[in-house]
Amino acid sequence: MNDNSIHLSNQTLSEICACKKNESKPRKYQCDFVPMKHQVAGHKIKRNTKQPAFLLTKCGKLLKVIQSYERGIREHQFYKFINEYVAKNKEEKYLIKKLKTFVPGYYGTERIQNYTYIKLENLFTNIEEPNILDLKIGPLLVDPKANIYKIKRSRYKCDYLAYTGFQLIGMQMYANDNVVKLDSKTGRALSLTKVNQVLSQFFSIHHQQKISINKFILSSVLSKLLDLYAWFSEQNFFSFVSASILIIFSSKQISTITENFNGKASNGYTSHQISTYSNHQKNVSYILENFENQSVHKSSTVYLNPKYFESLSNIAQYYIQSFVQTPIVHVKLIDFAHAYHTNNLDINSIIGIKGFINSLVSILLDINC
Template structure:
């Protein structure tokens, strides 16, 4: 099976794209995570990427190569995920005229706005359900509507999570600082992945006002032949050694940042998807299963949540559980100048987030 798999150790396997994109992304990760690396710029960059654990190939298909990466969503109970492509150009310096035209026509406002929302998935406490938006939603946003379009990602169904907005700004500012201080690399068609905890459990416990239903217990059991049936918050994996195959169904938390080749998705697999996001190559898919185990909140909790979260501080003493990571590196090139297009996009995104916070 091609595409996304989860290794039994909890990492995620991203299949290498066809040349030159796949080898270029592998080379980028190898350079940044080289054990002999002593370049302070690259060492700092590691803070903003998913951790990289080398490559992996299934024993039965040694020619299939996967990047072994950290699952950034794994630690979240109800992960809310947004993928934002950054930069004024979503095509690299070596793109053909045809490719440039194709990319520009997808989102003509890219140069002016500097970023594009590729998709989002938001947990609503009020309904105990997820809302998803695909790439068409992002491309429908204009200069006038982009603020409201992005603010939707930070809304719990009861209120705007200003704590998350504030924490996100701080993390994006750190990435901007890195870009302002480096002239080694330029990034095209690369994204920022935003993840935050949609469950209000941490905040409500901190405020001691309400409690939520306890976190889902993690069931584990043995399948025939001793194979372990594993669960986490993001992926349901059956690690089956029969016929040398590994089967996986992607669950609610996993984002598009581990690229899937669209052509490899079977009709059966497509029928399970509730969210699909194309990246600049139109061959990557953000997959989430519709088969989600619902957690029902205690009946007496919901009316109180509204009171609590309308009055949550913008920057609580204990910062919100938020991750912002750079992802998708099939179009990273050596440079001797600042990456002005990416910097422009980051600054514009920070401005939009600040406007959301100030309102």
């Protein structure tokens, strides 16, 4: 890829926030918008104001207020860029097109009470009783341009970060008609053991007696994470600091799905199904033998072993194909206030995604692959 082929523009915050001729006049949010209901992380109001940081429109879009200073400029420009950029070659075209599948859709901006919002896809559309997981990826979660004090302080905020490559900053789970929530302060203060317990609970809290459904949820998320990991392993034009992975699925919808087959060989299955099951067991055995060597703090490389990656992909697809329906499971990359142009691989994000993948693999193995 050409070194200088991709650049974010130097548009100023005032230019972004200026009302264009074809934009409607600023509206009062009480009349046309409602505050976001399912927010598990981030600021609920714009700093030093009473303006909601997130709003929902009546037409089903999510509005995120543009942050102050350079952070707001970068995030808005990132969304705008990937939707307007014209690739110079097939490689760029493929990678930008692929990136757009990992981030919420972008629909321009909206002016409300003299504040400018980025208009985005509402990932909660048609999601009843959403289970939500928000985590920061990468061991480096502070902007490289930050002062030394802030960089040093960030290292002591989360003890398990060096082992996992990610940190939990928000969660919501529906369990027995109750809503269980976890905020960023609690998420960062967890021990490594507690992190694994919380993740395990998140992916299985509703279906303790339906192990196969737990595998379906995990596999759906894992499959999308592997795609995201593969993209990061190829691209060398964006670097993300303090970006998040957001996972959303409907607790209500998941409980209604039915299995196509349960993955166990028996006299009632065709030779193809038995062969598929046999190959699945080989993949599981390989993962069991090599899992420890792929952990963030033990591996000699930041990358997943290619065969390990392939085996995980096969395991995920095996469970996904075991069900008749395919419920909505969102896995999106969000929070781009610190997205930068680069000419190098984003090792920080690769480490974070790899660590989260292995945490999910550990849970999958624990529930009896």
